[in-house]
Amino acid sequence: MLYAAAIAADEPSRIGFIVSKSVGNAVVRNLVKRRLREAAAASLSEHGTGLAVVVRALPASANASWDQLLSDYNAALGSTLTRLAGRPSRAAATGSAGTTQEGTTRA
Numbered sequence: 236m237l238y239a240a241a242i243a244a245d246e247p248s249r250i251g252f253i254v255s256k257s258v259g260n261a262v263v264r265n266l267v268k269r270r271l272r273e274a275a276a277a278s279l280s281e282h283g284t285g286l287a288v289v290v291r292a293l294p295a296s297a298n299a300s301w302d303q304l305l306s307d308y309n310a311a312l313g314s315t316l317t318r319l320a321g322r323p324s325r326a327a328a329t330g331s332a333g334t335t336q337e338g339t340t341r342a
Contacts, residue, residue: 236291237311241319248286250275259297267292270301274308288312 242249252271254264271290290311296304 236293237308237315238289238291239312239315239319240287242285242287244285247284248279248282248288250279250288250290253289253291254296255292257294258292259294263297264292267296267304270304271296271308274305277305278309278312282312282316288315 252268254268254271256264258264258267271292275288275290290308296307299307
């Protein structure tokens, strides 16, 4: 799963990873994190600024090959960016400046 939000266009992109124990033992989790980091580093050449991304590894990622993980990451990023492009900007949305997409108060 991949979540993304637009941030200021001049800010560098930030990418975070969530790999829970349900993915596997520490060795497997670290392998998945390393692979996801490499996939994210490749995507930063295109999207170096203006994005905040969180990647949540699902248990199936433990058995995925590098090619599968990379294609899944790129597909998820592409569909998320497409959805972001279709949304009105935060400044244009009225009444949502202090809440997240889910409606909870921003910290």
